Amino acid sequence: MSGGEQKPERYYVGVDVGTGSVRAALVDQSGVLLAFADQPIKKWEPQFNHHEQSSEDIWAACCVVTKKVVQGIDLNQIRGLGFDATCSLVVLDKQFRPLPVNHEEDSHRNVIMWLDHRAVSQVNRINETKHSVLQYVGGVMSVEMQAPKLLWLKENLRETCWDKAGHFFDLPDFLSWKATGVTARSLCSLVCKWTYSAERGWDDSFWKMIGLEDFVADNYSKIGNQVLPPGASLGNGLTPEAARDLGLLPGIAVAASLIDAHAGGLGVIGADVKxxxxxxxxxxxxxxxxxxxxxxxxxxxxxxxxxxxxxxxxxxxxxxxxxxxxxxxxxxxxxxxxxxxxxxxxxxxxxxxxxxxxxxxxxxxxxxxxxxxxxxxxxxxxxxxxxxxxxxxxxxxxxxxxxxxxxxxxxxxxxxxxxxxxxxxxxxxxxxxxxxxxxxxxxxxxxxxxxxxxxxxxxxxxxxxxxxxxxxxxxxxxSQEVESVLVGAAILGACASGDFASVQVCEDQGLKDSKKYKDK
Ligand SMILES: Nc1ncnc2c1ncn2[C@@H]1O[C@H](COP(=O)(O)OP(=O)(O)O)[C@@H](O)[C@H]1O
Ligand SMILES: O=C(CO)[C@H](O)[C@H](O)COP(=O)(O)O
Structure with a gap:
């Protein structure tokens, strides 16, 4: 993001949900981070290799940190909001209420975290299919991806979770939905963790072969049938309810999101090292x-x-x-x-x-x-x-x-x-x-x-x-700016606001102006 011909007083908010905490930053149009806040989030390990979180707890933490970083700023100057998060699986019912992902039926714990390894048997069976989508995940699907976790839910929590589920979100997509009410998914999440192809879309034969034909039958409405590139503007922006929660104004542009590692990659890979x-x-x-x-x-x-x-x-x-x-x-x-x-x-x-x-x-x-x-x-x-x-x-x-x-x-x-x-x-x-x-x-x-x-x-x-x-x-x-992941999230917001034509334009212009590098 660069000053260029833009007015200097345009700000963007980036929110980064890591494994242990949520961070937010206020970033100006030169890519300079002006305010930072963080807040721990809860994690549960009810049994070995089962790792769970709460989407409500995570959203509450997003609200706390966002309110902190915009304190003292004229809210009219905030142009865009971008989220990145870990690639954890969020489960909601048809009315968007949290559903339990555990045998204890604790619906507060409705997130299977990315590092959860409960679905080993399911991923082994998926890998035995040797389906062609596996070529696009390094040849072997990881138990940390979403397909084995979904199959685990179907096989283990049929009545309490699977049959009642209306929406399965990657955590970054959950956050952009929560902010806008738009259920469109980011291409980043679907391609990297859900076997979606940017060129060919969903592969019906894969889902049928692994026993999750349910998704094909309902045209993928539960896992996403509207897919947008990261940085695309969602719907009418921030809803009044989410604006109240976050301490921002309704209608601010909200971007299709990124997985946290990808936001970090976007934040650093294009740096000017001249x-x-x-x-x-x-x-x-x-x-x-x-x-x-x-x-x-x-x-x-x-x-x-x-x-x-x-x-x-x-x-x-x-x-x-x-x-x-x-x-x-x-x-x-x-x-x-x-x-x-x-x-x-x-x-x-x-x-x-x-x-x-x-x-x-x-x-x-x-x-x-x-x-x-x-x-x-x-x-x-x-x-x-x-x-x-x-x-x-x-x-x-x-x-x-x-x-x-x-x-x-x-x-x-x-x-x-x-x-x-x-x-x-x-x-x-x-x-x-x-x-x-x-x-x-x-x-x-x-x-x-x-x-x-x-x-x-x-x-x-x-x-x-x-x-x-x-x-x-x-x-x-x-980078001189240590919170590069947050800069990546803010780049999404800047792109969604229309102030920059694409994430590459934000990246090329801003990182040139705002960062210095040291060679160890
Ligand atoms: N100043 C520091 N010195 C050494 N290690 C650090 C420092 N800050 C964070 N870490 C380590 O980085 C890890 C967490 O990184 P972070 O990016 O906050 O994680 P996440 O995004 O997964 O929540 C922890 O293991 C922590 O010990
Ligand atoms: O799979 C990943 C990215 O594709 C990450 O490992 C996962 O999102 C967790 O990130 P972090 O270590 O920052 O908490």
């Missing part, structure tokens, strides 16, 4: 890999022609950058794995006390502790005899086996703070090695990647960034 001596300067945008790292890491690479990478999702047409194919590699838990390793260690209480005494986060404390104990050697050498295999929640890419488990080798009998710091380092290194593994698979299939663009919560951790640079041997670019 003058920083980076290898990707002067190379096509297809030489860049956007890595969005939060609870999970998503590796977004684009190409002019479709590239089929075994074990890497896609190729998806126009799902992130219009007119380009997208391959999406991923690691299902990265931030969550680091938190798990650190918080579960015997020395964690001591770490907390020491970090608090220094007014530091536990990660800043661990990073400086590693600097102390490494002495003269490079920090990476501290783990010569301690290694982590990071697939504690399975391997999304490139092995595409979500039944895999994690592993630690080289443990000793001691469990002091040094051991915790070194285990933390080994975990970060293992995640960076996983990124290298994904890049190697993408390059073997035809991608040519020279530079990484990181964003998301983990990109605030200098050790995580440095290990990615060291282990991949590629420069890592960080």
């Amino acid at each position: 003058g920083h001596g980076l290898v990707c300067e002067g190379q096509p945008v297809t030489s860049r890999l956007a890595v969005i790292c939060g609870t999970s890491s998503c590796h977004m690479g684009i190409s002019k022609d479709p590239i089929f990478v075994p074990g890497v999702w896609g190729p998806y047409f126009s799902a992130m950058v219009p007119g380009f194919w997208l391959n999406e590699g991923g690691q299902s838990v990265t931030g969550k794995l680091i938190d798990h390793m650190v918080e579960g260690h015997a020395a964690f209480p001591e770490l907390q006390v020491k970090a608090t005494a220094r007014c530091q986060s536990v990660y800043a404390y661990l990073n400086s502790h590693l600097d102390l104990i490494k002495k003269a050697q490079p920090v990476g050498f501290l783990t010569v005899d301690l290694h982590v295999w990071p697939d504690f929640h399975g391997n999304r890419s490139p092995l595409a086996d979500l039944t895999l488990k994690g592993m630690v080798t080289g443990l000793k009998l001691s469990q002091d703070l040094d051991d915790l710091a070194i285990l933390y380092l080994a975990t970060v290194q293992a995640i960076a090695l996983g990124t290298r593994f994904i890049i190697e698979a993408m390059e073997a299939a035809g991608h040519s990647i020279s530079t990484l663009f990181l964003c998301g919560g983990l990109s605030k951790n200098p050790l995580f960034v440095q290990m990615h640079a060291d282990i991949t041997g590629m420069p890592v670019v960080l």
